[in-house]
Amino acid sequence: MSLLNGLSAFLMSLGTFFFVVGTLGLLRFPDIYTRLHALTKADNLGLGLLIAGLALQAETFAGILKLILIWLLVLASSATISFLVARTTLSRGIEPRRKA
Amino acid sequence: MILFELGLILVLILTIIGGLTRVMRGPTAADRMLTAQLFATASVAILLLLAEVMSTPPLRDVALVFALLTAIAGIAFVQRIWDRESKIGG
Numbered sequence: 737m738s739l740l741n742g743l744s745a746f747l748m749s750l751g752t753f754f755f756v757v758g759t760l761g762l763l764r765f766p767d768i769y770t771r772l773h774a775l776t777k778a779d780n781l782g783l784g785l786l787i788a789g790l791a792l793q794a795e796t797f798a799g800i801l802k803l804i805l806i807w808l809l810v811l812a813s814s815a816t817i818s819f820l821v822a823r824t825t826l827s828r829g830i831e832p833r834r835k836a
Numbered sequence: 837m838i839l840f841e842l843g844l845i846l847v848l849i850l851t852i853i854g855g856l857t858r859v860m861r862g863p864t865a866a867d868r869m870l871t872a873q874l875f876a877t878a879s880v881a882i883l884l885l886l887a888e889v890m891s892t893p894p895l896r897d898v899a900l901v902f903a904l905l906t907a908i909a910g911i912a913f914v915q916r917i918w919d920r921e922s923k924i925g926g
Contacts, residue, residue: 741837752847755851759854759855762870763858768863786884809900810877810906821866
């Protein structure tokens with residue numbers, strides 16, 4: 737297995753690991769706000785690492801640019817959605833959980 | 837390499853199925869919307885991996901459209917449904 741293939745496989749498996757960890761956070765965190773964090777930060781990091789691993793194997797330079805564009809779009813939409821959901825949830829009166 | 841990517845696709849599908857329990861259990865409607873976000877992000881990842889496995893570059897354009905649609909769906913949920921409930925129900 738050449739160096740490029742090995743590095744690409746390592747990056748992709750690390751990205752999938754972050755995906756699994758982010759979803760685990762979505763399942764296990766106690767509050768809507770913490771779940772929002774787990775989803776929009778960890779999952780997007782996993783997607784970014786996955787795309788980095790795929791970009792090492794793309795054929796043309798336009799393919800690499802398209803992959804990076806997809807990642808930037810998902811980042812921007814996740815940031816917008818997390819802010820909107822958090823603001824609307826707070827305005828509906830759902831309090832963040834505080835440890836006593 | 838292709839077998840390895842197929843394994844990653846399987847792991848991502850299992851992740852989506854595991855995230856579905858949040859749809860059943862989530863106390864607020866925003867939790868269910870978050871699971872839709874998870875669906876969308878994970879399906880973008882699955883589509884990009886499939887584009888490598890099946891050597892079909894147009895699947896990357898499908899992933900791009902998915903990424904745009906999740907933004908629209910999330911904003912529609914927040915602005916039209918979640919916000920309107922609070923105005924009607926109080």
